[in-house]
Structures are given as C-alpha cells and as structure tokens.
Amino acid sequence: MKTLPVISLTKLTDLNGSKSGNQEHKRLYNTCLDHGFFYLKDHGISADLVQQTIDSSRNFFQLPEDIKKAYGQDKQTVYPNTSRGYIPLYGETFHEEVGPDPKEVFDLGIEHPPSDKPFTGPTLIPDDTVAPGFAAFHYQLQGEILTKIVPHLLRGLAVALNLDADWFDPYFDDPILIYRANYYPPEYGIAGKHTDTGIFTVLIQEYFPTPSLRVYAKNAWIDAVCLEDAFVINLGDMLQYWTNGLFVSTAHEVIHTSPNSRVSIPVFVFPNSNTIIEPMGTNEKINSTNIMLENFNSVWVTKTGAGRARELKYSEHEKTKLARLPK
Template sequence: MRSLPIISLSELEKASPEEIKKLYDVCYEHGFFYLKEHEVSPEIINQTIEVSRKFFELPEDVKLNYRQDIQKVYPKTCRGYSPLYGEFLDGAQADPKEIFDLGIERPLSEKPFTGPNVIPDDSIAPGFASSHYQLQNEIMTKVTPKLLKGLALALGLEASWFDRFFTDPTLIQRTIYYPSGMGKAGKHTDNGIFTVLIQEYFPQPSLRVHTKEEWIDAPCVEDAFVINLGDMLQTWTNGLFVSTPHEVIHRNSEATRISIPFFVYPNIDAIIEPLGTSEKIILKEVMLKNFVSIWETREGAGRAKELV
C-alpha cells in the first residue's frame, strides 16, 4: 500500500455493503484510512485551528496557568497544557511540540479521566474554549456513532452492538502545536478504540504511517479526517483489526502546524471481552497504565517500546 484508502462516512451510515467490506479490509490490513463525507462544519474546524494557534502563541507564563498539575481530573496528565519536550511518545526522547488536552466537561468525579476542564476563558484566549467544545460536539455526534456502527457491521455484529459501551464515552481531545522546522511526535500506537485526526492542511506531508511493509507518508486530503485504530480495538477484536504505528515529523521551516486528534474510548467503567474469549479487560486500568508509561516511566505510548 502506497497511500491510505478513503472511506465514506455517508456510505457507512447507509450500511452500504461495498463500503462495509472496504472498511473491514482496511481495518484488517492497516488500521489507517481517510474519512470523507463526515458533515463536520469546515468553519468550526478552521476556527478551532486558528484559536489554537493564537493560544500557543501566548507568553509561556500565561499558558502555564493551565498546566497539567493544576487540573482537577485524575490523572492530571490527561488535561491541560504541556510545553515543548513535555511528552515522551516513543519512550526514547521528548517530543518537540506543545499540547493542550481537554475532555468532555463533567462534574468532579472519583472516576479517572472524568471531570471538569481547567481551560482559558475568552479574556485570555478568545474563542478557544467555545470552538473546542463546538468541534467536540460535532465529532461525538456526527462521526463517532456512525463509525462505531460501521465497525460493528464490518465485524459481522448488529449495527448497535457498541452502543451499550458508549452511553457516556471517554474522550481525550488534544490540540497540538508543532514548531516550524522541528515539530515531532515520536513513533507510537494509540491506546483507545480509534482516533479522529484533523490535520491543518499543508502540501508537504508530516504524518507517517507504518503499514505491514514499510513507512509511508499520509498527506493532507482536503475535507477528510484521518482515522486510525487504537490498541484497545485491536485487543477487543482479538487481533483481527490492527492498531498501526505512526509518527509526525513537521519539516516546514517557515510555518507552525496545528493538529487536533480526538482519542475515543468507551464508558470509563466499561469491561471489555475480546471477541471469541471469556477474558475481561477493565478499560480504566488499561488507560491508567498507558498514562503511567508516557508521563511517569517514559516508556512511550501504546506499543512504542516495540518500535524504538
């Protein structure tokens, strides 16, 4: 495979047999694809990219007012601002990128990854919070349910099979700032069910994907998201669908770059049984272990240790 295939979300919603078969094939072979006809507002996407860049251009001492250690959710590393060289995705070296993480706004809770966001208001970063929440709503209502339906049908299950696990889904929403000429996200796999990635358009590709044969570039495609499967779905399907290693190298020496990934997980209390087995996997334990690996032991994200 020299380029990622394109899947139509509109055709998945119609349960088109051809599109379902195409989805099965790409999930089985590569776990990475472009998603078109998603109906998410391009105005909200562009606005969120713009306000994100303006936030990251603020003085460092202002951004640090929203750093991880003042967040209210446990673990604190799942929300807030992290400066350059704060995250170790590949376990070998820190990434030259800045990030801001948020989640679905919830009341303070003892459950991990659940609670309120500490996020700048309009007096500090005009439109930052509102744009991200608008985009979050679009992704979680227009994309996630339809993609889950398509995945269920591709697996030969009832269209609504995943619904009971996503009545109150867990989300890690991230905006990433790659500095010009040096931005990078190290080799890793994602930890969740799937990731919806919005790339700011650049003619030169930054995202690289490891297919079964080789590393390939994943250029920006107009009006398309990139979808990649996470380790949790690979586990849930008992290895049938694959979670694929990837990295980002932003080579453009004249412009910074914004990316906005949505890491989608089931309900935080979900217990997953890999298909065809009686094994039980507790979602929150898997998520917490992954965050320890990235932020505390610095072994990397997902299966990063296998890739270094």
C-alpha cells in the first residue's frame, strides 16, 4: 500500500555544525519533490494537549447553533472577517464542482490589537462560560506549533534547498497564521479537492483506523492513514511560487464516512504581512498578502474553490459516489 514518508523534526534540527545538512535533509528534499506531503514525528508537542484541544473542540461544535453563530464571521472585526470565527455546515466552498462542504469550522489567528493590516487583529472566541477550555487549549497549541515546529521546519526546508539555515527567518518574525478547528459530521463530512495557499500546513488528525484524508501524490490519490504522535505536513502554493515550481503544493481532500464525528486542526502558515516573494532564479515579485486575499475571494465571493482547486477536476464517477453518501 502506498503511504506518505515520515520525517523526524529532531533529525532536521541536528545540523551538528554542517551547513549542508544531513541525510534527513536529503530525505526532506526528495519528499518535497515527490510528494509535498509527509508525516512529522519527534515534534515535541504533548499528546495530552492535542487530545484536550480535540475534546474541547468537539464540545464546542456540539453546542446549539444559535450559540455558535454568536461567534460567526459576521461578528468578527479582522479584515477580511471570513478569516476568523465560526462557519456552519455548508458555509464554505473548497471546490466549485461539488459545492459547499458539509463541515463546521472555527478559525482564529495570532492575537494582535485591532489593525488595518489584513488577517491581523483579535478573534471573538467563546470563553470558558460558553465552551470550557476551547480558547485556552487552542491558543496553547497554537503557541507550541509556532515555537516548536514552524521555525525548525523552515530551517530544515532552507537547508534542504541548499540555502543558509536562517534564510527564511526574516520573512517569519511576525508571521500570519490561519489556525482552524474542523468538525466533520458522522458519515458525511467533506472538504473538496484543493491546495493550501501558504508556505506549509501543520495538520493534526484525530486518530481513526479508517483514514478520511486523501492526497494526490505521484499521480495517484492515496489515503493518508492516521499515525499516532505524528502530524501531517503539506506544502502550500506560496512555497511553490518561492521555489519557482521546484516544490509543488499537493492537492488533497477529505471524505469522512465514519459513524463518528471527526475533528482535525490544520494550521496554515504564512510569512509576514506583505512579504515580497521572489521566485528563485527570476526577477518576479509576488506580494504574499495579495495571494491570501485572492484566495479568500475565490473561496468566499466567487466560490470557485481554494488554492488551485479549479485545476483539480472531479470525474463523473467521483461525483456520483459523493452524491450517494448519506446526508
């Protein structure tokens, strides 16, 4: 059975005085060339924190709809307000051909004072009187991902690309995160085919023996099984632009048919606001915030999908299969 590679974050951080990296950096390079998706082990984030965050998320999503809607996008103050808050079932479109996704979502970001900068500011999020632990666990997990994974993985990618280890550092001293809790209902939860827009995504999957995540790697769709104590990493469109197509963002989708609901926590990592991306080997300049705004327009305004969704066609067989799932 085809499966995704496993990369050790501990081995990536162990440069041992070498600028050229080690065997794990070579494996990372080849993995990014061939798959753009991999499992990350040895990440240093406790399983207890992950489980507490998942449990508090499920408790929030099981609240009455009118309570959840009090924290909806229309109540948020960050621009665009579609980047924060609660999204009900069928509220978001990841692919035009299959329409709005049957999933619920809560988006938050790094907390900042109110700002004119896009994707920057506070989130209206339920406190413990409404959803015990929801905010605290998510912000704690976000902080650990920001400190224990993001900088080390960026340095690992830099070394794998034969750059100085700190090459990405100036672009990520005040990064933008879209941090998301997903809730897929029992038997019929879907996130349509899409690519992610950022540099990379850190995905925490709730463990199920039957996987729901499918990845398009090596010209075939494969199931991304749930590995305990490992996160999933996938490359985004911005890294594809930055490497001038060397590393390609990988298409994926979720089809959840288990009798139990499913919680996942993807963390979409973007550089500092208005970073100018210069694709390697070119004189081209791309504004990172413009990419983000264009993607949010595609998802929320034109509803044509996320990332490079329009390139990812559904066969008639796939459409028929999805239509037959219980709703």
